[in-house]
Amino acid sequence: MSFSDEALVATGIAKTYGATCALRDARLTLRRGRVHALLGENGAGKSTLVKILVGAVTPDAGRVEIGGAAASLGSVPQAIRAGIVPIHQHLSLFPELSVHENLSAFALADGGLWARRRLVDAARAKAWLADVGLAVDLAAPLGSLSLGERQLVEVARALSLDCRVLVLDEPTAALNAGEAERLFTVVRRLCAAGTAALFISHRFDEIEALADDISVLRDGRTVIDAAPVGRHSRYELTHAMLGAGVEAAVPRPAHRAEPVLVGRGFGGARDGGTSITVHAGEIVGLAGLIGSGALELAAWLAGAASGAGALTIAGEPIEPGNRARAAALGIAYVPADRHAEGLFAALSARRNVSVAALGGLARFGWLRRAAEAERVDPLLRRLKLHPALPDGEATTFSGGNQQKLLIGRCLALPGLKAMVLLEPTRGVDVAARAVIHDAIRDAAASGVAVLVATSDLDELMVLAHRYLIVREGALAAELPRAAPRTVLLSALSGSLAA
Amino acid sequence: MMSKRVPFAPSLPRLSRPPAAALVCLGLFLLCCLLVPRFATYGNLENVLRVGAILCIVACGQAIVIILGGIEFSFGASAALASVVTVMVLPAVGPVAGLVAGAASVIGIGLVNGWLVGRMVLPPVIVTLGTLMMASGAASWLVGGLPLDAPPSAVFSWPARGRVLGVPVPILAAVLACTVLHVLLAHGRIGRLWYHVGANPLAARLAGLDAARITLLGYATAGAFCAVGAIILTSRVASGQPALAPNLPFETIAACAIGGLPLAGGRGHVLQVVFGVLIVAMLNNAVVLINLPVAWQLVLLGLAVLAAVGLQRDWAVLKRLAGRSR
Structure with missing residues (x-):
């Protein structure tokens, strides 16, 4: 390759947020005229790299x-x-304004506060639209266009600039197949004219259809750097994204007992929807790549999300989405997003844990603090909270210790029957991860039904007694504990075993 | 990684650290004693406390709403409505029942606010602004826009002018209100739940708490505090006034903010409310004593709020920077 082929070269990129390291050593080389697909699981650092x-x-x-x-x-x-134009997953257009005004947004933004609102020349605007294959009225309000057409308007707007690199961050997430194909045609045409494109997607079909090169990020590092499409199989790519197995402790065999958590008909009418049963004492691993719907299914089972279907907890039917009732019946829940959905940042570690158990710790509305400490502190000790300061505010702890608080909250729930854990060790250091895994195994051994939904294959393999594989919002396969990694990987990626 | 070290976590419970407002309050007190003539007299100090008492009682209610992550604008209007309702039903039912009826209307507005914020998940600013306008309009309409005098009665004037063991009733009521608030916040189960909902409403719901009910109870309890304040106010003016205390919500928010309650919710201690109220009351009193126009009270109050919130923000920024450089 000649030097001038390289539109953008990023090397040694690192970024740390507080205690978590998002990128360690990322590399990316985009070449003119080529579409470059970037793959990586949640937390691999993909979105951070794009933001950079x-x-x-x-x-x-x-x-x-x-x-x-x-x-x-x-x-x-x-x-x-500098010529790097982002096309966002969430459109950055103005639905109330006309197509013409939207196309002029960059020109207006450059104009300064007191500049007259001047639109770009209509002939030029029409030419951009023609370049992306859109035939819409310039005066039409953008809101009257379909999502696919709006995305094309966004691409057309990029043409108003000297666009060297087009960054497409999951552009097809909201598009149907026809709209996506139309977008791809435009991207290919732009690339033929010398633009480089960075394409983020979770869908292998799209990547194979559009991309020329593939890079894979894992743990903030580039593990596959600009391999031409076709060099690696889907299975190999999935393997690269999820990592090689390191720890392989054999989980205790489950003594199958009565069903605790039963969900039927999730996801609505199609084939009667998905059904799932988790028994007392077993750890079920719910596995799926991002966007597969595994997390949504798990949240629904915990009563944390409403939706079609019937939920039964220990024989009692409950209305989906009634989280308070599910908790009262003994279903503990760790949401996927620790900061937004789980942690009470302003409150102490002890209070973060005791929140689910307050009913049993109060007499006539008067909280017995001694009883609270007595119930919570042993849990914190068992989870090796560090530093061991139950009165410390939750924000002052590291990510791994914050996650221990959420696990502790589960264990403190009175009448605990089941735990639904979403990404229980995402962004957590190795030591905390081991402590959390031990706590999960102990809970299962004492008869608690556990459902772990995660995209972390290593985690599943050291925890689960059986695997349920989710693809496209539905259960695609059930695999036994003995299933080898290769089988799991191909089930996850939806291809035949290599 | 180098950043493995976990930042120092305070091992002392929040209570044992005096709020920063206490120092400001002490400083302001000494300053007033030195510079303001006739400030440090028994009569004036009692007056400061008596005027501050009503503010303090209502600010206790405001504190609950702020801990819940909300804000209450309707207090002044609902107190005005309470005074009007009290004086209108007074001839028929007598002073005690009249005051109770007025108080009930304040709690009713609190319930409506709590229902709209908790169950319907509407923004507190809009909800309480809406009920402010409705209560204010209703009070004005009930009396035709003009104050309505209450017939003189010893029972009726007791809440504002009575004394128990030589201590004015409003001051006793304020002490009682602070005690009740402290018990609720520090020892009550419901108080704890207010902190949880205020700190992260989504996490509270996912942890299995009934956030809507907790919010409803919070606004209703806040209404109850305001109702006590409204009773004393009505008794003091001995009339039904549709424009009774238009600045009350702003003064209570100011007192909480100056005391150091973060408006983001999830934190707060009763002492912060007390010192915030004392600072506001002393400022107002000093303006009168040094013969500034009374309108200056609001100007100074606004400045104090901005200074307090600005300082808190700066502290947070400084702390974060210090944490990062380590």
Whole structure:
């Protein structure tokens, strides 16, 4: 390859947020005229890398070159001026304004506060629309267009700039197959004219249809760097995303007992929906890649999300989405997003744990603090909370210790019958992970039904007694504990075993 | 990784650290004693406390709403409505039942606010602004826009002017209100739940709490505190006034903010309310004593709020920076 082929080269990119390291050593080389697909699981650092490229986040270390010259991407406008144009998953257009006004957004943004609202020349705007194959009225309000057409307007707007790199962050998430194909045609045409494209998607079909090269991120590092499409099989790519197995402790065999958590008909009418049963004392691993619907299914089972279907907890039917009732029946829940959905950041560690058990700790509305400490502190000791300060505010603990608080909250739930854990060790260090895994195994051994939904294959393999594989919002397969990694990987990616 | 070290967590419970507002309060007190003539007299200090008492009682209610992550604008209007209702039913039912009826209307508005914020998940600013306007309009309509005098009665004037063992009733009521608030917040199960809902409403729901009911109870309890304040106010003016205390919600929010309650919710201690109220009351009193126009009270109060919130923010920013550089 000649030097001038490289539209963008990023090397040694690192970024740390507080205690979590999002990127360690990421590399990315985008070539002119080629579509480059970026793959990676949740937490691999993909979105951080994209944010760095479009100027929304400043990296701690690393170097970005555009067209062979070092570039500083301090802000989004700066990156756009350097020719890196993002096309977002959530459209960054203005539905109330006309197509013409939307196409003029960059020109208006450059105009300063007191500039006259001047639209770009209509002939030029029409030419951009023609380039993306859109034949819509310039005066039409953007809101009257379909989602696919709006995405194309966004691409057309990118043409108003000297666009060297088009960053497509899951552009097809909201599109149907026809709309997606139309977008791909436009992207291919733009690339033929010398633009480079970075394409983020979770769908192998799309990647194989559109991309020329593939890179894979795992744990903040580039593990496959710009391999041509076709060099690696889907299975190998999935393997690269999820990592090789390290710890392989054999879980205790489950003594199958009465069903505790029973959900039927999740996801509505199609084939009567998905049904799931978790028995007392077993750990069921619910596995699926991002976007597969595994997390949604698990949240629904915990009563945390409403939706069609029938839920039964220990023989008692409950209405989906009634989380308070599910908790009263002994279903503990760890949500996937620790900060937004789980942690009470302003409250102490002890209070974060005791919240689910307050009913039993109060007499006539008067909280017995001694009883609270007596119930919670042994749990915190068992989970090795560090530093061992139950009165410390939750924000002052590291991610792994914050996660221990959520696990502790589960264990403190009175009448605990089942635990539904979403990504229980995401962004958690190795030591905390081992403690959390031990706590989960102990709970199961004492007869609690456990459902672990995660995209972390290593975690599943050291915990689960059986695996349920979710693809496209439905159960695709059930595999026994003995299933080898290769079988799991191919079940996850939806291809035949290699 | 180097950043493995976990930042220092305070091992002392929040209670044993004096709120920063206490120091400001002490400083302001000494300053007033030195600079403001006739400030440090028994009569004036009792007056400061008597005026501050009503503010304190209502601020206790405001504190609950703020801990819940909300804000209450309807207190002044509902107190006005309470005074009007009291004086209107007074001839028929007598002073005690009249005051109870007025108080009930305040609690009723609190319940409506709590239902709209908790169950219907509407923003507290809009909800309480809406009920503010409705209560204010209703009070004005009931009396035709003009104050309505109450017939003189010893029972009726007791809440504002009575004394028990030589201590004015409003001051006793304020002490009682602070005690009740402290018990609720520090020892009550419902108080604990308010902190949880205020700190993270989504997490509270997912942990199995009935956030809607907890919110409803919070606004209703806040209404009850305001009702006590409304009784004393009505008794003091001895009339039904549709424009009784238009600044009450702002003064209570100011007192909470100056005391150090973060408006983001999830935190707060009764002492912060007490010191915030004392600072506001002393400021107001000093403006009168040094012969500034009374309108200056609001200007100074606004400045104090901005300074307090600005300082809190700066502290947080400084702390975070210090944590990062480590």
